Amino acid sequence: MPFVEKILPYRSLSIVGMEKNTGKTVCLNYLLRRLHERGVAVAVTSIGIDGEQVDSVYATAKPEITLYEGTHFITSEQHYRQRRLVSRIVDVDRQHTALGSLVTAEVLCRGKVILSGAATTEKLRRQIDELEARGIPLTLVDGALSRLSLASPTITDAMVLATGAAVSVNLQQLVSKTRFVCSLVRLPAVEPALRDKLSRLTSGVWCIDDDGVCHDTGFASALLVGSHVADLFRQGRRLFLSGVLSDRLLRQIATLPHVEEITLIARDFTKLFITPETYADYHRRGGQLAVLQQSQLTAVCFNPTSPQGFRLDSQRACATLSEALGLPVYDVKMI
Amino acid sequence: MYLRDRIKQDAAFQYVVQSLELMSPVGQRRLMSQAFCRDADALQHEWDNLERVLPLLRDTAHAQTLVDLRHQLMCLHDIQGTLAQLREHQTLTEVDLYELKHLAYLTHVMRRDISQMGLETVVDLPKLGDVFALLDPDNTGIDNFYIYDSYDPALAPMRKELRRLQSDDNTGDDAERQQALCDLLDRHDAIQQQVIARLSAQLTTHAATLQEALETAGYCDLLLAKAQQAADWQLCRPQLGDHVALRGLVHPQLFQQHQSQGLRYQPVDIALRSGVCLITGANMAGKTVLLKALGCAQLMAQYGLFVAAETATLPLVDDVVSCIGDDQDALQGLSSFAAEILRISTNLQRSRSERLLLLIDEPARTTNPVEGCAIVRSLATLLNGQAGFALVTTHYSGLGVDCQRLRVRGFDETLSQQPINAQSINQFIDYSLVEDHSDTAPHEALRIAELLGCDTELIQKAKASL
Numbered sequence: 106m107p108f109v110e111k112i113l114p115y116r117s118l119s120i121v122g123m124e125k126n127t128g129k130t131v132c133l134n135y136l137l138r139r140l141h142e143r144g145v146a147v148a149v150t151s152i153g154i155d156g157e158q159v160d161s162v163y164a165t166a167k168p169e170i171t172l173y174e175g176t177h178f179i180t181s182e183q184h185y186r187q188r189r190l191v192s193r194i195v196d197v198d199r200q201h202t203a204l205g206s207l208v209t210a211e212v213l214c215r216g217k218v219i220l221s222g223a224a225t226t227e228k229l230r231r232q233i234d235e236l237e238a239r240g241i242p243l244t245l246v247d248g249a250l251s252r253l254s255l256a257s258p259t260i261t262d263a264m265v266l267a268t269g270a271a272v273s274v275n276l277q278q279l280v281s282k283t284r285f286v287c288s289l290v291r292l293p294a295v296e297p298a299l300r301d302k303l304s305r306l307t308s309g310v311w312c313i314d315d316d317g318v319c320h321d322t323g324f325a326s327a328l329l330v331g332s333h334v335a336d337l338f339r340q341g342r343r344l345f346l347s348g349v350l351s352d353r354l355l356r357q358i359a360t361l362p363h364v365e366e367i368t369l370i371a372r373d374f375t376k377l378f379i380t381p382e383t384y385a386d387y388h389r390r391g392g393q394l395a396v397l398q399q400s401q402l403t404a405v406c407f408n409p410t411s412p413q414g415f416r417l418d419s420q421r422a423c424a425t426l427s428e429a430l431g432l433p434v435y436d437v438k439m440i
Numbered sequence: 441m442y443l444r445d446r447i448k449q450d451a452a453f454q455y456v457v458q459s460l461e462l463m464s465p466v467g468q469r470r471l472m473s474q475a476f477c478r479d480a481d482a483l484q485h486e487w488d489n490l491e492r493v494l495p496l497l498r499d500t501a502h503a504q505t506l507v508d509l510r511h512q513l514m515c516l517h518d519i520q521g522t523l524a525q526l527r528e529h530q531t532l533t534e535v536d537l538y539e540l541k542h543l544a545y546l547t548h549v550m551r552r553d554i555s556q557m558g559l560e561t562v563v564d565l566p567k568l569g570d571v572f573a574l575l576d577p578d579n580t581g582i583d584n585f586y587i588y589d590s591y592d593p594a595l596a597p598m599r600k601e602l603r604r605l606q607s608d609d610n611t612g613d614d615a616e617r618q619q620a621l622c623d624l625l626d627r628h629d630a631i632q633q634q635v636i637a638r639l640s641a642q643l644t645t646h647a648a649t650l651q652e653a654l655e656t657a658g659y660c661d662l663l664l665a666k667a668q669q670a671a672d673w674q675l676c677r678p679q680l681g682d683h684v685a686l687r688g689l690v691h692p693q694l695f696q697q698h699q700s701q702g703l704r705y706q707p708v709d710i711a712l713r714s715g716v717c718l719i720t721g722a723n724m725a726g727k728t729v730l731l732k733a734l735g736c737a738q739l740m741a742q743y744g745l746f747v748a749a750e751t752a753t754l755p756l757v758d759d760v761v762s763c764i765g766d767d768q769d770a771l772q773g774l775s776s777f778a779a780e781i782l783r784i785s786t787n788l789q790r791s792r793s794e795r796l797l798l799l800i801d802e803p804a805r806t807t808n809p810v811e812g813c814a815i816v817r818s819l820a821t822l823l824n825g826q827a828g829f830a831l832v833t834t835h836y837s838g839l840g841v842d843c844q845r846l847r848v849r850g851f852d853e854t855l856s857q858q859p860i861n862a863q864s865i866n867q868f869i870d871y872s873l874v875e876d877h878s879d880t881a882p883h884e885a886l887r888i889a890e891l892l893g894c895d896t897e898l899i900q901k902a903k904a905s906l
Contacts, residue, residue: 182535189625191599193586194538199517214599215606
């Protein structure tokens with residue numbers, strides 16, 4: 106029974122897929138089944154829409170999410186109506202999403218459901234708190250790693266990353282891409298005092314001096330910095346980007362003198378729109394990246410089959426990935 | 441005029457409304473759809489209700505009940521859409537049924553809290569026991585909802601079979617099992633739909649009571665918010681009369697701002713007879729703030745709130761109209777004078793048939809003083825015969841109108857020990873009003889310009905040319 110024990114101490118866990126068809130849903134189903142067998146009360150929700158019966162991009166059959174008796178789930182009113190199980194409504198949140206109110210329900214008779222959920226990080230955080238208040242110790246979040254979504258899965262305490270042949274059918278490339286994402290997930294978090302200060306800044310680019318004071322650099326977004334990169338570091342060597350860090354900006358910063366003293370701080374790893382090459386260059390010169398929110402990467406799931414039908418040698422791939430990542434890697438089809 | 445439109449026109453009143461701490465969207469809706477009330481009995485009734493609630497807010501014996509009640513209100517959903525469907529005999533959804541049960545549940549709990557505080561006559565929530573019983577066939581007493589087994593004898597065996605088919609011990613043919621499961625779920629859902637349709641039909645007769653419960657709960661929210669504001673801001677219950685008499689009148693927003701910054705705010709006493717009252721006073725003497733504060737007090741009273749004064753007697757008027765500030769409307773291509781005079785003209789015409797509280801700040805100040813003076817004189821003369829109340833500020837002297845006049849006492853060097861400059865000058869102004877029997881406006885413009893540190897050459901030349 107791999108990695109179920111490892112997630113029990115956490116209050117919330119997100120399952121994040123690097124690409125579509127990386128086996129996120131299989132992994133979620135596995136966890137739900139195992140937790141049910143152990144008699145652990147769990148809740149499950151999603152960021153945005155997930156759990157369509159057919160994958161909307163590749164039109165491949167997609168495993169549905171199966172929920173067991175006693176499991177709580179949150180989904181939109183529209184998807185609640187389409188559920189294939191018997192459940193009891195315990196709460197309705199009328200702050201409407203695109204698909205209507207969000208319904209919290211408890212499963213009475215197991216079956217399948219389409220999950221959709223909060224569109225913002227704040228809402229997701231509140232939901233996890235409310236579920237905990239209902240006596241549910243663990244919430245699983247189906248965390249689509251969509252960069253279009255405002256909600257970030259990194260607010261969960263722990264994370265499982267789903268990778269697979271959908272990322273690349275070349276094992277070497279797959280390993281290197283997965284290793285890169287893992288290194289971003291594992292970026293260090295800033296100290297709590299600074300985190301609290303920075304998380305209140307919802308826009309702009311801020312320079313933090315040695316005393317921890319934040320100075321507005323005057324740029325509304327890191328995308329508008331243009332050629333004035335050196336101006337960003339007038340007051341200090343640490344820079345907080347409330348929005349995204351682009352590859353172009355990181356390339357420019359990497360060429361600055363004293364780059365070895367620089368730390369760039371993003372909200373979380375999903376806000377880093379950077380390529381492995383640029384990051385490697387920046388890192389080699391001594392530049393640092395940090396985040397406000399970091400969740401504990403507990404395991405990696407692996408789907409050997411790509412949506413086009415290619416299949417990787419599961420045992421070899423898992424072993425190679427595990428060695429490269431320093432984490433247990435599980436084939437979703439075999440767990 | 442509905443409150444939601446009024447607050448777009450009056451910033452001071454908007455501040456008052458936005459400061460109300462409402463717990464529910466229903467309370468918010470009730471507030472925004474309040475009409476400007478011209479019915480003395482209705483206002484007295486509303487103020488009576490506020491007076492009933494006020495002492496409870498201070499009573500520690502009710503503190504926990506109030507916390508609970510506010511929590512229930514926070515859980516209240518504005519389910520007008522569901523109720524409309526119910527009235528129109530449409531079939532609801534399971535989520536709608538949950539909402540109705542939730543409302544019935546909250547109503548039950550709030551009725552208990554309200555009766556504990558002895559407010560049953562003020563907030564008369566209807567009993568929804570029948571609705572709750574219908575949606576709680578197993579007597580669970582909680583607001584969770586699903587199509588309970590007891591709604592239809594077919595449900596329990598079907599659900600048992602559903603569990604059996606899906607159980608881990610079931611090792612039959614997978615495809616066959618899936619098909620059986622699918623068929624069973626379809627039949628199960630069909631029965632659930634029948635139950636929902638039946639419940640929807642049964643609940644239709646309760647639509648009006650449910651609506652009443654929702655509206656009353658919203659009113660409860662509004663009443664608590666109004667009472668809390670009255671307590672926090674020390675507002676007073678107005679008396680209705682045929683004249684204006686306010687003691688300790690303040691502009692709520694400025695007063696709160698001054699208090700939070702630890703600055704002095706001088707409340708003002710004012711008494712007005714019907715007809716017109718001309719107000720004179722030096723620049724910076726708070727004439728405009730006075731107009732806004734008076735307008736705000738009248739609006740607060742006639743939207744059923746207490747007012748920001750120590751004591752207040754107010755008449756009932758048909759409307760409160762202000763002509764304050766630069767009305768220049770570039771979009772209409774009108775100059776500041778044109779926009780102002782048109783607005784004044786419209787409201788003068790209205791004042792012939794309606795009892796208005798008309799607040800006009802320095803009319804005709806943007807044109808030449810000879811004609812300007814003539815306009816103000818005529819305006820004051822015409823307004824003086826009306827049944828309403830008009831308050832007109834002006835700098836013009838020698839108007840020769842036989843009407844009530846008030847003057848702001850104004851600048852007084854002895855009020856503070858601080859050096860006088862642009863930052864401190866407000867500390868040297870006595871904002872109180874005195875009856876003024878002369879026909880001359882104060883001439884303090886140059887003195888104030890001098891104290892503000894304006895260009896000395898300008899001031900000397902101006903003085904010489906007087």
